[in-house]
Amino acid sequence: MVTIQDVAKAAGVSPMTVSHVINHHPHVKNETRERVLRAIDELGYRVNVAARNLRTGRTGTIGLAVPEVDRPYYGQLAAEIIAAAAGHGLKVAIEQTGASREGELAALALSRNRLYDGLILSTVGLGPADTDLLKVDHPVVILGERIFDGPVDHVAMPNVAGARAATAHLIERGCRRVALVDGLRRGEVDVSSLRYDGYREALDAAGLPFDPRLVAPIERLTMEHGAAAARRLAGSGAEFDGVFCVTDTVAIGVLRGLADSGLSVPRDVKVIGFDNVAEGAYLVPSLSSIDPDHALMAGTAVGFLAERIAEKGKKGARGPAAREFIGDFSLVARESTGA
Amino acid sequence: MVTIQDVAKAAGVSPMTVSHVINHHPHVKNETRERVLRAIDELGYRVNVAARNLRTGRTGTIGLAVPEVDRPYYGQLAAEIIAAAAGHGLKVAIEQTGASREGELAALALSRNRLYDGLILSTVGLGPADTDLLKVDHPVVILGERIFDGPVDHVAMPNVAGARAATAHLIERGCRRVALVDGLRRGEVDVSSLRYDGYREALDAAGLPFDPRLVAPIERLTMEHGAAAARRLAGSGAEFDGVFCVTDTVAIGVLRGLADSGLSVPRDVKVIGFDNVAEGAYLVPSLSSIDPDHALMAGTAVGFLAERIAEKGKKGARGPAAREFIGDFSLVARESTGA
DNA sequence: ATGAAAGCGCTAACAC
DNA sequence: GTGTTAGCGCTTTCAT
Numbered sequence: 001m002v003t004i005q006d007v008a009k010a011a012g013v014s015p016m017t018v019s020h021v022i023n024h025h026p027h028v029k030n031e032t033r034e035r036v037l038r039a040i041d042e043l044g045y046r047v048n049v050a051a052r053n054l055r056t057g058r059t060g061t062i063g064l065a066v067p068e069v070d071r072p073y074y075g076q077l078a079a080e081i082i083a084a085a086a087g088h089g090l091k092v093a094i095e096q097t098g099a100s101r102e103g104e105l106a107a108l109a110l111s112r113n114r115l116y117d118g119l120i121l122s123t124v125g126l127g128p129a130d131t132d133l134l135k136v137d138h139p140v141v142i143l144g145e146r147i148f149d150g151p152v153d154h155v156a157m158p159n160v161a162g163a164r165a166a167t168a169h170l171i172e173r174g175c176r177r178v179a180l181v182d183g184l185r186r187g188e189v190d191v192s193s194l195r196y197d198g199y200r201e202a203l204d205a206a207g208l209p210f211d212p213r214l215v216a217p218i219e220r221l222t223m224e225h226g227a228a229a230a231r232r233l234a235g236s237g238a239e240f241d242g243v244f245c246v247t248d249t250v251a252i253g254v255l256r257g258l259a260d261s262g263l264s265v266p267r268d269v270k271v272i273g274f275d276n277v278a279e280g281a282y283l284v285p286s287l288s289s290i291d292p293d294h295a296l297m298a299g300t301a302v303g304f305l306a307e308r309i310a311e312k313g314k315k316g317a318r319g320p321a322a323r324e325f326i327g328d329f330s331l332v333a334r335e336s337t338g339a
Numbered sequence: 340m341v342t343i344q345d346v347a348k349a350a351g352v353s354p355m356t357v358s359h360v361i362n363h364h365p366h367v368k369n370e371t372r373e374r375v376l377r378a379i380d381e382l383g384y385r386v387n388v389a390a391r392n393l394r395t396g397r398t399g400t401i402g403l404a405v406p407e408v409d410r411p412y413y414g415q416l417a418a419e420i421i422a423a424a425a426g427h428g429l430k431v432a433i434e435q436t437g438a439s440r441e442g443e444l445a446a447l448a449l450s451r452n453r454l455y456d457g458l459i460l461s462t463v464g465l466g467p468a469d470t471d472l473l474k475v476d477h478p479v480v481i482l483g484e485r486i487f488d489g490p491v492d493h494v495a496m497p498n499v500a501g502a503r504a505a506t507a508h509l510i511e512r513g514c515r516r517v518a519l520v521d522g523l524r525r526g527e528v529d530v531s532s533l534r535y536d537g538y539r540e541a542l543d544a545a546g547l548p549f550d551p552r553l554v555a556p557i558e559r560l561t562m563e564h565g566a567a568a569a570r571r572l573a574g575s576g577a578e579f580d581g582v583f584c585v586t587d588t589v590a591i592g593v594l595r596g597l598a599d600s601g602l603s604v605p606r607d608v609k610v611i612g613f614d615n616v617a618e619g620a621y622l623v624p625s626l627s628s629i630d631p632d633h634a635l636m637a638g639t640a641v642g643f644l645a646e647r648i649a650e651k652g653k654k655g656a657r658g659p660a661a662r663e664f665i666g667d668f669s670l671v672a673r674e675s676t677g678a
Numbered sequence: 679a680t681g682a683a684a685g686c687g688c689t690a691a692c693a694c
Numbered sequence: 695g696t697g698t699t700a701g702c703g704c705t706t707t708c709a710t
Binding site: 004 | 702703704705706
Binding site: 046047051054059068069070074075079112114115223227255279283284286 | 386398408410415421433451591595598617621
């Protein structure tokens, strides 16, 4: 392995000068710089990142922990985060938590290992009871739900308002019996509970009765469970003319399940999702959805984290208390709601 | 920051003993171990991975460089790789190459930085001309196309055979004028060229004429371009009753484009894709596809890499020459081809 | 503009 | 079963 010393010897300078060149420090004579660069090239030198990390205490990398990378939503989120991080000169390493509390705690511990300068944790499993576990001494930003008023910065979706708008949209389009396919509600600030609240609010506002038979809870927010829920609804005998799906992934399954049940969208039933994943625009019928401003949320999360990382550099300065950011959204009306 | 020294002092042992405990070495008295563990807990000690990496020269992490994480195929591939790597005690860090030659070269350089013990590179941009650039002194496995007979292990899809089977399937289902939506062909061993070859072979085998007007090349393998290609085909006046799409992502776009053109699938036109992404089963109509054995390919790629990493540990032993593995596939017939 | 000294936190190799 | 020594490759600090 070629070290900075080897390069220094070959270029006839000290290791420090080589270091200066590598790190683009200004005070190096042009001629010297070129001599060093030539030596680097000839010897095939590469910095040893581990050594640099040890010395500087920084890695230039942030961790992004998401439930599962193979769900479209998280893949697209990851892409946004990577783009935002690049703007701060940060790289992103992706972790999977398996949508479990244990996985999320493991991701927190990893970060503590100083592998990353900070962590963006997309929570699904952690709840209010875990607030204390977030009191770690390294930068963390929570992206998602289930922890409010925690000790760390938090970027959340406009869950209640978005769900209300989605449901109201169905009602506007003429639906009178709107079903809901959502995940397990823990009665806390999890995604399903919040979107459920929005759904209820919209019904109330329109003076429509709430019918528990029209709520189809599923265990995991997957296409498979969405399809099964739709078939269950269709087979239950309960009449419905609209479905609000807690996520687009679930909605894709619901569209399939409705087709399996011989129901036509949007003629018999109108459907709307949440997340506005890229696939939605290409489905037949194309999927109406709530579009949280993903880029803004990703940018805010990375921004918060970058600030916290910078804070740690300065001694003493504690920086602002835990911040909360709730994104904005827009409604995208497509064929599945008759657009 | 709490170091191993602090723990040693608190537990009344030497740093080495703490190290032994952390690394689960067997020769530590039970009582000592517990004393150390208690100290670790009380002080909140966490290993400094950078220091360990520097010392051992290993990181326990492999890199996975894919074109874009937000395409379903790569998200699902990443999930398979992560699962396979976990079986070898390896973690995975995901890089994006942006589907460009430069991005792929950058990923190679990063790995060289010793951030990772090895790299799985999903190539799209690198070509035969870049063979020499792969002659790096750290473990690399190529997953994908465009480099055969390179200096490194290579795991490839059954591109030609799969494409032939897909096209033959359309013909079996009664199609006589099969269109092809593929990417840019560079006349080399890129995905589009190989699958094009398979398409041609199937036409020849069935005694069907090749009509260049039925080939719709697109610049990027996205849903957007797929939809545009389908509309172009439909508007061209050229008759066709089947479409083989070079990937499922493209096929999703094609299904949309056909719907936009007033064509019904599978009645007017039958459609088949390649990759068998999870979404395909839930589309309406569900998408027929070629299913490469993703898990086997991921497992093989990780296995190759793990062996190469182990080799580097032993001095001298060179290990086998570059290996080549071409996966198997099966055809999944769904509604889009009339199943 | 360049360099010397020191040490980041850990573990391999070897004692005992 | 436990401890000593040494040093991985780099950069911070301070000098010149």
